[in-house]
């Protein structure tokens with residue numbers, strides 16, 4: 001394949017995910033997919049489209065709505081040598097099955113003194129912005145990241161969606177893969193202009209634990225992840241003509257967290273805005289600022305967090321827009337740290 | 340069955356359908372040109388209950404507003420049949436300050452203290468709180484009961500089974516209702532459920548279980564009558580499964596490509612068939628039915644007018660109501 005074909009092939013987030021899964025299923029017969037509506041429907045957010053046709057019902061399995069049972073099943077299957085990709089339809093549903101996730105999936109390797117591995121991927125949809133209410137709009141990544149024993153990856157674009165999925169499947173650890181609904185390029189959701197992106201055709205891994213500089217800048221660092229990366233880039237481009245040069249750092253994973261990249265970028269710019277679609281308190285945004293403080297990075301102004309202000313996600317559009325870290329709030333924060 | 344009861348059951352079904360049809364129209368009216376779930380007057384996911392009216396009408400005919408109902412992500416039919424103020428219901432769906440939850444909740448999160456009604460977007464999670472309402476009612480001694488509703492897909496969730504056991508163990512005044520509409524989004528019940536009837540599962544918890552076939556509103560009415568009576572008189576819980584029909588998609592926008600039976604679905608609409616039956620039995624005539632339909636539509640129109648003329652919530656109040 002030539003570099004030109006690579007560069008011109010544009011996929012949606014969901015197509016990129018599916019391609020990664022299909023290529024790994026091709027390569028390794030132990031990779032299986034299971035979850036609600038992952039078969040004929042192809043995943044409510046398009047994460048498994050076409051896999052049933054290609055790999056058949058023995059490897060792509062619709063489950064009953066029994067998350068504890070089928071996530072637990074994924075753990076057992078992983079322990080015995082399969083490499084399951086299990087979908088939890090919305091991250092918000094973790095409540096019915098969290099024990100399997102945090103007391104089992106995440107702890108078995110440790111409790112066994114490293115003797116038992118759980119190579120599984122738990123993929124799940126996150127995020128709001130389309131009035132789905134308090135039980136279907138959360139991101140919750142900080143919560144998983146808080147609990148030791150699982151890697152937590154969060155792609156912001158199609159190329160990473162593919163590379164992080166491939167890396168997650170090949171990883172010998174449990175990996176929570178949180179994909180934002182707004183980045184899937186779904187026909188029934190508002191089109192995010194950057195939901196389409198160049199994706200190389202051959203299999204490749206994006207290393208889990210390495211942040212990416214999504215836009216270079218000199219004046220202020222926005223540390224962010226997932227859909228907010230795209231919002232941050234938009235704001236950065238808008239502010240450039242005003243002479244504000246914004247660097248956008250895409251974390252790509254919470255666990256491991258690329259603290260070196262955070263410290264390096266903030267040391268360069270001296271100003272920090274953290275944009276996080278998760279609840280503000282006790283989560284990622286505080287962790288980023290703690291990292292900067294612990295490393296003694298000198299700041300020219302106090303850091304600002306743009307996150308969900310510790311309120312469940314409201315249904316009414318006016319209210320939801322007020323609490324999400326949308327472009328207007330990011331812009332205000334950047335102007336404010338610039339002083 | 341008395342003519343009056345039959346006419347009332349029909350009226351409730353017609354009222355529900357009129358509401359769902361109006362919401363359907365408004366929901367789709369302004370999502371053009373590119374269909375966007377988050378756009379328009381009514382944004383977000385929308386799960387409508389058309390075809391399942393017999394379940395709500397038949398069950399709620401035995402309830403009054405002391406009794407509790409916990410419903411699902413598909414809640415409108417039970418809300419209306421249980422007597423919720425449809426102005427407040429509509430206003431919540433339109434995300435207005437005058438809605439049940441001041442626009443904070445949305446259509447899957449309806450909480451109405453006046454009718455002890457609630458629902459949840461997390462499947463089967465309405466079952467456990469119904470137990471607590473039943474426990475409170477039992478202590479209060481006034482004979483109120485709780486009805487917990489779920490879909491057949493949700494009956495494979497732990498909360499369903501835990502609730503049946505606990506309610507049976509503590510002899511709580513609960514009626515468990517399972518709406519079997521054959522589908523859980525794209526998954527048919529044959530691919531999700533190890534038994535042919537969820538009513539069979541009642542035996543595992545030592546409570547009576549009954550399955551009502553053919554989406555029969557009168558069948559539901561009879562079964563629920565017995566179950567409600569049992570609960571009110573201290574006889575404990577009952578599980579009723581109704582074989583019903585999801586007339587439309589799982590949510591609005593669902594193309595239902597997975598559904599081979601689709602062409603014959605409209606022919607199974609429970610409302611025209613009941614209408615024919617009531618006409619044949621001289622319970623209602625065509626004029627009366629037309630009048631009753633007009634009245635139902637008028638009530639819905641009023642509710643929608645109320646909703647659409649109500650103020651949207653003030654963004655500066657977005658963080659209100661997290662705590663008491």
Ligand SMILES: Cc1ncc(C[n+]2csc(CCOP(=O)(O)OP(=O)(O)O)c2C)c(N)n1
Pocket residue numbers: 036065067089093096411412413460461462489490491492493494518520522523524585589
């Ligand atoms: C715990 C949980 N898992 C998954 C979902 C997503 N979901 C919403 S409705 C639904 C199907 C429910 O089917 P059923 O219980 O039969 O009710 P119906 O939609 O047919 O009325 C699913 C899987 C959810 N809301 N909660």
Ligand SMILES: [Mg+2]
Pocket residue numbers: 490491492518519520521522523524
């Ligand atoms: Mg169903």
